[in-house]
Amino acid sequence: MFTPEELRIPVRGAARRRADIDLLHRFATSVQERSRRMAGFPVNLEFDYGPLAPFLSMHLNNAGSPGQASEYGLDTKPFEQAVTAFFIELAGGLPGEVFGHLAHGGTEANLFAAFVARERYPDGVLFASQEAHYSIPKIARLLRVPHVAVDVDERGAMDLTALGHEIGSRGVPAIVVATIGTTSRSAVDDIPGIRRAASAAGVDDVFVHSDAAFGGPLAEYGQPRRPWSFPDGADSVSISGHKIIGSPLPSSAILVREVDADAIRRPGVAVGSDDDTIGGSRDALSPLLLWYALRELGRDGLAGRVRHCLEVTEHAVRRLAEAGLNPTRFPGGNVVLFDRPDEEVMSAWHLLDVDGRAHLSVMPHVTTDLVDQLCADLTGGRA
Numbered sequence: 001m002f003t004p005e006e007l008r009i010p011v012r013g014a015a016r017r018r019a020d021i022d023l024l025h026r027f028a029t030s031v032q033e034r035s036r037r038m039a040g041f042p043v044n045l046e047f048d049y050g051p052l053a054p055f056l057s058m059h060l061n062n063a064g065s066p067g068q069a070s071e072y073g074l075d076t077k078p079f080e081q082a083v084t085a086f087f088i089e090l091a092g093g094l095p096g097e098v099f100g101h102l103a104h105g106g107t108e109a110n111l112f113a114a115f116v117a118r119e120r121y122p123d124g125v126l127f128a129s130q131e132a133h134y135s136i137p138k139i140a141r142l143l144r145v146p147h148v149a150v151d152v153d154e155r156g157a158m159d160l161t162a163l164g165h166e167i168g169s170r171g172v173p174a175i176v177v178a179t180i181g182t183t184s185r186s187a188v189d190d191i192p193g194i195r196r197a198a199s200a201a202g203v204d205d206v207f208v209h210s211d212a213a214f215g216g217p218l219a220e221y222g223q224p225r226r227p228w229s230f231p232d233g234a235d236s237v238s239i240s241g242h243k244i245i246g247s248p249l250p251s252s253a254i255l256v257r258e259v260d261a262d263a264i265r266r267p268g269v270a271v272g273s274d275d276d277t278i279g280g281s282r283d284a285l286s287p288l289l290l291w292y293a294l295r296e297l298g299r300d301g302l303a304g305r306v307r308h309c310l311e312v313t314e315h316a317v318r319r320l321a322e323a324g325l326n327p328t329r330f331p332g333g334n335v336v337l338f339d340r341p342d343e344e345v346m347s348a349w350h351l352l353d354v355d356g357r358a359h360l361s362v363m364p365h366v367t368t369d370l371v372d373q374l375c376a377d378l379t380g381g382r383a
């Protein structure tokens with residue numbers, strides 16, 4: 001919508017030019033317009049962080065360990081700890097046994113988990129399903145850990161028989177990423193089943209990372225609850241802040257066992273605090289945004305949000321079936337695949353293509369009304 005010429009940074013700057021403020025307003029209006037029909041991506045758009053605007057004029061930095069002040073001294077670490085404590089509790093971790101911090105998104109969270117797993121098992125092989133997030137093969141390359149993409153079953157979850165064969169044929173420690181809510185179908189890998197498969201294959205050195213970026217809250221509060229967290233056998237858990245919670249900045253809580261964090265921690269090197277994160281300077285705004293959102297929501301509110309998503313998903317499945325569009329869904333998931341409409345409808349609704357089918361992701365801002373509007377567009381007014 002803007003030409004590179006319009007956005008070019010000049011040699012001689014000019015403070016707060018009226019024209020620039022107008023340009024930003026036009027950009028904001030266009031983003032708001034395009035956001036109205038966001039139905040494809042697993043992000044929640046229902047939030048208002050207006051009261052936090054003054055923090056954009058402050059420099060805060062959470063460099064170093066979330067539990068220790070650094071020499072820099074201006075940080076939001078107490079808020080980061082409060083947010084992390086909420087996620088530790090949600091994931092069934094015991095305080096003192098689980099260490100957590102906020103990473104700059106799900107990819108960095110997965111990288112941290114794979115890092116501590118590799119430190120525990122330097123000869124380990126990383127196993128993840130073919131439908132795991134695209135960050136996983138990249139992380140394996142970064143860390144130079146051999147990576148095996150395990151087949152999925154017809155619902156899109158990791159095939160445990162295939163996993164058992166892959167683990168058994170190598171006979172070395174296994175680092176297994178369980179995806180809790182795949183991006184394509186919201187399929188949930190079975191963590192207790194993964195542990196049983198490894199043990200039946202004769203491998204007892206197993207590290208299971210629960211990549212619950214998208215589906216952690218759905219697994220916890222869905223009916224029935226699905227195993228996904230520490231009591232279910234995870235060694236580490238990641239949950240994103242910009243997906244179901246809804247934050248304008250990407251962020252992700254990464255939770256690992258304290259013993260695994262101890263093994264990578266370097267004392268005192270991060271501007272006077274311990275270094276047990278991947279980032280150097282770390283985002284201090286996200287902890288405030290998430291704290292504000294979670295204080296308003298509470299655990300009950302999060303559970304309610306999951307119920308809303310699942311109710312609207314059921315509505316969507318009914319309406320899409322009535323429209324003859326063959327909806328399919330992982331049981332208990334909030335993603336519905338259906339017959340692909342034309343390009344215009346795909347792009348207007350930000351729908352993704354999954355194996356030639358259209359992908360609807362029912363996040364908290366998606367209502368039954370929005371689903372009905374989508375169905376009207378899909379059927380050209382026939383529905």
Ligand SMILES: *Cc1c(COP(=O)(O)O)cnc(C)c1O
Nearest residue numbers: 105106107133183211213214250
């Ligand atoms: C979104 C997502 C990620 C990665 O998150 P980014 O914040 O985009 O880096 C990882 N895993 C799963 C399952 C996801 O849905």
